[in-house]
Amino acid sequence: MKNILQYKKDFKPSIVVFLVALPLCLGIALASGAPLMSGILSGIIGGLVVGLISNSSTSVSGPAAGLTVIVLSAINTLGDFYIFTVAVFLAGLIQIALGFAKAGRIGGYFPSSVIKGMLAAIGIILILKQIPHALGFDSDFMGDEAFKQHDGGNTFSTLFKAMGAFELNAVIIALLCLVALFFWDTKKHSKNKFFEYIPAPLFVVAIGIFLNEVVFPNLLGTKLDGSHVVSLPVKGGFTSFLGELKFPDWSALTNVDVYKIAITLAIVGSLETMLSIEAVDKLDPQKNITNKDREFIAQGVGNMTAGLIGALPLTSVIVRSSANISSGAKSKASTILHGAWILIAVVFMHKILELIPLAALAAILIHVGFKLINPSLFKKLLKHGNVEFVPFVVTIVAILFTDLLVGIMIGMLVGFAFIILEAHRKSIIMVNEGNNYLIRFLKDVSFLNKPEMSKLLNDIPRDSNITIDGTNHVYVDNDIVLIIEDFIEAAEERGVRIEVLKSRTAVNPFFKGTQ
Amino acid sequence: MKTLKRHLLQNKAWAEGQVSMDPEFFDVMAQSQAPEILWIGCSDSRVPPDEVINTNPGNLFVHRNIANIVYPDDKNLLSVIEYAVKYLKVKYIVVCGHYGCGGVKAAMDGIDNPILSSWTKMVADLGLSGPKKMEFDELVENSVKKQVENLLTIPSITEAWKDSVYPKLVGWVYDMRTGRIKEVSEIDPETNL
Numbered sequence: 001m002k003n004i005l006q007y008k009k010d011f012k013p014s015i016v017v018f019l020v021a022l023p024l025c026l027g028i029a030l031a032s033g034a035p036l037m038s039g040i041l042s043g044i045i046g047g048l049v050v051g052l053i054s055n056s057s058t059s060v061s062g063p064a065a066g067l068t069v070i071v072l073s074a075i076n077t078l079g080d081f082y083i084f085t086v087a088v089f090l091a092g093l094i095q096i097a098l099g100f101a102k103a104g105r106i107g108g109y110f111p112s113s114v115i116k117g118m119l120a121a122i123g124i125i126l127i128l129k130q131i132p133h134a135l136g137f138d139s140d141f142m143g144d145e146a147f148k149q150h151d152g153g154n155t156f157s158t159l160f161k162a163m164g165a166f167e168l169n170a171v172i173i174a175l176l177c178l179v180a181l182f183f184w185d186t187k188k189h190s191k192n193k194f195f196e197y198i199p200a201p202l203f204v205v206a207i208g209i210f211l212n213e214v215v216f217p218n219l220l221g222t223k224l225d226g227s228h229v230v231s232l233p234v235k236g237g238f239t240s241f242l243g244e245l246k247f248p249d250w251s252a253l254t255n256v257d258v259y260k261i262a263i264t265l266a267i268v269g270s271l272e273t274m275l276s277i278e279a280v281d282k283l284d285p286q287k288n289i290t291n292k293d294r295e296f297i298a299q300g301v302g303n304m305t306a307g308l309i310g311a312l313p314l315t316s317v318i319v320r321s322s323a324n325i326s327s328g329a330k331s332k333a334s335t336i337l338h339g340a341w342i343l344i345a346v347v348f349m350h351k352i353l354e355l356i357p358l359a360a361l362a363a364i365l366i367h368v369g370f371k372l373i374n375p376s377l378f379k380k381l382l383k384h385g386n387v388e389f390v391p392f393v394v395t396i397v398a399i400l401f402t403d404l405l406v407g408i409m410i411g412m413l414v415g416f417a418f419i420i421l422e423a424h425r426k427s428i429i430m431v432n433e434g435n436n437y438l439i440r441f442l443k444d445v446s447f448l449n450k451p452e453m454s455k456l457l458n459d460i461p462r463d464s465n466i467t468i469d470g471t472n473h474v475y476v477d478n479d480i481v482l483i484i485e486d487f488i489e490a491a492e493e494r495g496v497r498i499e500v501l502k503s504r505t506a507v508n509p510f511f512k513g514t515q
Numbered sequence: 516m517k518t519l520k521r522h523l524l525q526n527k528a529w530a531e532g533q534v535s536m537d538p539e540f541f542d543v544m545a546q547s548q549a550p551e552i553l554w555i556g557c558s559d560s561r562v563p564p565d566e567v568i569n570t571n572p573g574n575l576f577v578h579r580n581i582a583n584i585v586y587p588d589d590k591n592l593l594s595v596i597e598y599a600v601k602y603l604k605v606k607y608i609v610v611c612g613h614y615g616c617g618g619v620k621a622a623m624d625g626i627d628n629p630i631l632s633s634w635t636k637m638v639a640d641l642g643l644s645g646p647k648k649m650e651f652d653e654l655v656e657n658s659v660k661k662q663v664e665n666l667l668t669i670p671s672i673t674e675a676w677k678d679s680v681y682p683k684l685v686g687w688v689y690d691m692r693t694g695r696i697k698e699v700s701e702i703d704p705e706t707n708l
Contacts, residue, residue, distance in 0.1 A: 440569070471571060473536060503571055504543060505536035512537075 006333045012199045013329035014337035017060055018345070019201040020323045020368060021046075021338060022353070023230065023361040027142035028063040031150040032071040034081050034312055036233035037244040039063045040346055041311035047339015049305050050314065051332050053298035056290035059280045060320035060335045061302060063312040065145040066272045066404045067265070071312065074261045082310060083258065085248040089307025090262035095270055095300030104292025107274040111419075113388040114411040115278050116377060117395025121407065122318050123372025124400060126365055128155050133362035134174035136167025138227045142358065142365070143319070146403035155400070169224050170359035173211050177204040177363035199327065201364045208360025209352075230356045234346060241347045246310040265303075268405065269315045273299050275408060276316035283325045319368060326371045387422045391415035424448045427474075430456050432464075440469040446477035453480050457487045462495035470511025471503035481510040550576045553599040553682070555592070555662070556611045557583045557618065562689050564611070567696065576603060582618025582658065583610055584637055585665040593669065599682075600671045606681045608666060611696070612659040613689040619655050637661070659686040660700045667702070676704040 021043050029039025046062035054061070075084050125145055133142060140151040140158055147154050153161065184200035216223045234240050252258050277290050295316070302314050324334055345353055381389045395411030402410070427443040437460055445453070460466060468484060470476060484500075491498050502513035533540045553576045554564045564575055578595040585592060599605045612619070621631060622638035632639070638658050642649050649657060663686040666672055675682060686700035 469569065471569070473532070504540055505533055505571075507536065514543075 003333075006331045007337065010329050010331055010334035010337065012197070013324050013327040013334040014341060015199045016201045016327040016364075017320050017324045017329075017334060017338040018341035019199075019205060019361070020364060021060070021062055021320050021342065022345070022356075023358065023365075024065070024143035024317075024320065025063055025342070026230065026232075027144070028065055028068055029312060031065075031068040031141040031144060032063075032312060033075050034071060034084075035244075035310070036231075038081065038310055038312045040233070040342060041244070041309055042306055042314045043342045044339045045302050045305050045309075045311055046314045046317075047335050047337070047342065049339075050298045050302035050316075051336035051339060053294070053301055054290070054316075054332065055294050055298075056277060056280060056316070057286065057288045057331050058284050058321060058325050058329050058334070059277055059290065059295075059316045060324050060338065061273075061299065061314050061316045062320060064269070064272055064315040064317050065143050067269060067313055067315065068144075068150065069146070069403075070261075070264060070268060074265075077257055078252070078255070078261070080249065082246055082249045083252040083255065084261070085246075085307045085310050086250065086252045086255075087258045087261040087265060087307070088311075088313045089248055089304050090259065091265035091269060091313060092300045092303030092305070092307060094262060094266035095296050095303060097300075098266070098270060099293050099296030099300060102293050103270070104274075104294075104296055107278055107292045110275065110278050110408070111391060111412065111415040112282070113381065113392040114395045114408060114415050115275070115282060116381065117392040117411055118275060118399060118404070118408060119279050119283070119318065119322070119372050120374070120377065120392075121396040121399035122404075123369040124396065125155065126319060126369030126372065128159055130362040130365045130369065132158050132162035133358050134170065134178075134366060135162045135165075136170025136224065136228055136359060137162035137165055138358055142361065147401045148403075167224065167228065167359075169212065169216050169220065169222060170228060170357065173208050173224075173357050173359040174363045174366075176207055176211070177360050178366060180204050180207060181363060181367040200367075204364060205356055205360050208357045208363075209355045212357045213355060224357045224359070228358055230353050230358065230361070232346065232350055232354055234350065237350075238347050244310070248307055248310070265313050269299065269303070269313055270296065271405065272315040272317075275404070276318045276321060279318050280316070280321045280325070283322055285325070286330065319365070319372075322372055323368045326368070387418045390418055420448065428452055428456060435461070435464040437464055437466045438469060439466065441472055441474045441476055444475040444477075445480050446475070447479040449477075450479055450483060453483050457483065460496060464496045466496055466498045467501060468498065469501040470506050470508065471501050473505060474507065476506075476508040476511065478508070478510075481508055484510070544572060548573055548576075548603070550574055550599075550603060551606045552576065553578070553596065553603075553605045553608045554611060555579075555583055555585065555608065557581065557613055557616055559613060559616065561691050562611070562613050567689060567694070576605060580634075581631070582616055582622070582635055582638055583612050583662060584618075584634070584658075585610065585662040585669075586637065587665060587668045593671075596666075596669055597671045600675050604681070606683065607685055608672075608682045609685045609687055610659055610662045610666070611687040611689055612655050612662075613691055614652055614655050615691055616655055619658055620651065623649075623651065623654055656688055656697075656699050659688055662686070663700045663702060680704055 025039035025043040026036055029036045042063040046060065050061040074087065075081055078084050129144055140149045144150055149158060181200050181204055184195060187195040212223050234244060273295060277292060277295055281290055306313055381392050391411050391414045394414040395407060398410035399407030423444065427441060427445045427449055428439065429442055430437060430439045439456060488498050502511050504514060506512045550573060556562060556564055556579045558579045558581050564577060576599050578592055618635050619638055622635035623642050626632050641658055641661055642654050663684050666684050672682065680703055684702040688697045688699055
């Protein structure tokens with residue numbers, strides 16, 4: 001009973017995710033050079049299969065923008081999509097094995113500043129890349145996340161081209177839709193039944209269709225069609241749908257390339273899933289923590305299913321998940337339902353879907369993008385200091401100008417560098433009383449403190465007594481000990497006397513001993 | 516968590532941490548002690564001797580009482596000094612007072628509690644001994660000097676001095692406002708009194 005209630009509560013977010021997912025499933029399939037149906041199938045599996053197995057309450061899975069480049073070149077290498085799906089099936093098997101090997105722990109190693117940077121970057125990218133679609137300039141596929149685009153341009157070149165080649169009809173639809181979406185946000189706590197039960201994106205899609213089918217033809221004598229509206233790969237009906245499910249070409253199991261691609265897909269797909277899950281857990285107002293090993297198994301089963309029926313490989317995806325969370329999803333009922341809606345829509349509502357102008361969908365995605373960029377987050381991280389703020393900003397910029405994984409890697413490197421530098425600041429303290437000097441380590445010291453250590457020792461004047469206290473429980477790297485040893489060797493020459501305080505609990509053997 | 520339960524957990528973490536740094540730490544600790552210093556300090560919670568001079572287990576032999584007072588007939592203190600000097604052969608006896616000492620303050624202003632006022636009587640008398648009333652900080656310093664001098668009347672120390680320059684007697688005052696220690700007196704067998 002509780003379950004049924006949950007499905008009723010999560011009905012609204014499931015509709016939102018469905019409307020966000022639809023253009024992304026199609027766009028990613030297009031960009032991957034795969035049959036359009038494979039994107040739709042992947043979306044259905046992401047909801048119905050992964051949704052059922054995963055224990056994340058708000059993550060949504062489906063075809064991933066981050067995999068398009070890999071998929072495109074893999075299909076080229078293998079020569080056929082249904083050879084490629086063998087690799088997808090195997091990638092799923094590998095993910096299940098990883099899940100049982102408890103690989104989920106790698107998810108914990110992403111610094112939170114980098115994850116937050118990734119979310120903001122995706123928000124910015126979503127807005128920048130959807131503006132051309134909102135303007136009716138549909139050269140790139142919907143849902144691209146990389147700087148260098150599938151259409152040959154990049155994020156900014158397409159943006160500028162679109163400014164000069166917009167379609168008035170699209171602009172009107174997009175603007176009205178955006179106004180409606182932001183207006184809806186102001187009614188969040190309204191008791192008005194209309195705002196409470198109708199998901200804003202559904203209303204927005206209806207506006208789009210109404211404008212394009214009724215208002216524009218009568219008023220302007222034109223309408224958006226062709227590449228400016230949703231175009232589905234099937235002709236509707238259940239038999240036609242079943243005809244699209246195709247088994248992989250098992251004879252390709254002897255092809256070494258299939259295994260190489262399977263491994264690549266498993267690794268990259270798993271990384272993207274872990275990033276998405278980390279982000280989703282951060283965004284979730286209920287603060288649920290996803291079991292990441294279980295997620296590996298859910299993704300694995302999802303990808304095996306995808307391989308079996310001819311669908312694109314899938315991962316947990318951030319844009320759809322964040323739309324899910326911001327429209328109030330409380331349980332996985334929402335992601336499961338979204339899969340069901342894709343299935344039902346493609347089989348039974350084929351005609352209506354093909355009326356949806358892309359500009360209306362672009363408006364929905366731009367709205368999702370704004371939700372991801374959270375200005376208060378910038379202020380909060382700035383207060384935490386450079387150790388968090390710099391990696392956050394670097395991650396945003398790096399993702400904006402490369403792609404998700406490369407950007408994350410750059411962000412993490414910068415993050416590590418800052419943490420290491422911060423950890424080594426103010427590590428050595430030296431005090432003196434006349435010609436008596438004491439040097440003590442407050443924190444761990446390593447090769448990064450070599451210049452500081454040398455300078456401290458060299459600045460001590462002749463005829464001094466120096467005590468180096470190694471009794472504190474900190475890590476003293478051998479590089480530092482070498483400097484001390486050299487200094488002790490030259491002590492007589494320099495006219496200084498040195499004593500070293502040792503303790504049984506010191507970390508470096510040099511300082512181990514009785515005081 | 517209840518305070519004491521938490522401290523017991525802290526103790527467990529400390530013990531495990533020590534062992535992880537040195538598996539034989541407690542075996543060595545359990546065998547014997549050879550501290551160089553006897554610390555006579557105040558009971559005040561803000562003057563932790565091991566912290567302020569960075570000493571480790573095995574370094575300090577400690578006696579603490581309110582206002583770090585040396586009464587030559589205090590059996591508790593006498594036995595501590597006897598053991599420290601005769602058996603541990605400590606090299607230094609440090610009397611460490613501190614500014615802002617509640618015991619000294621009570622002696623200076625008077626306190627309506629017979630037990631406490633009888634204990635701090637020595638400091639109260641000292642405060643009235645001069646030509647004019649001493650300031651708080653001044654009384655703290657003078658009290659420490661006085662306690663160091665009182666050590667000279669304790670037999671185990673004078674006996675030890677017959678054939679050794681140790682223990683040296685030192686008076687310190689810890690400043691809670693800065694964390695720094697000021698030296699106020701130093702006496703050894705060669706000192707001309």
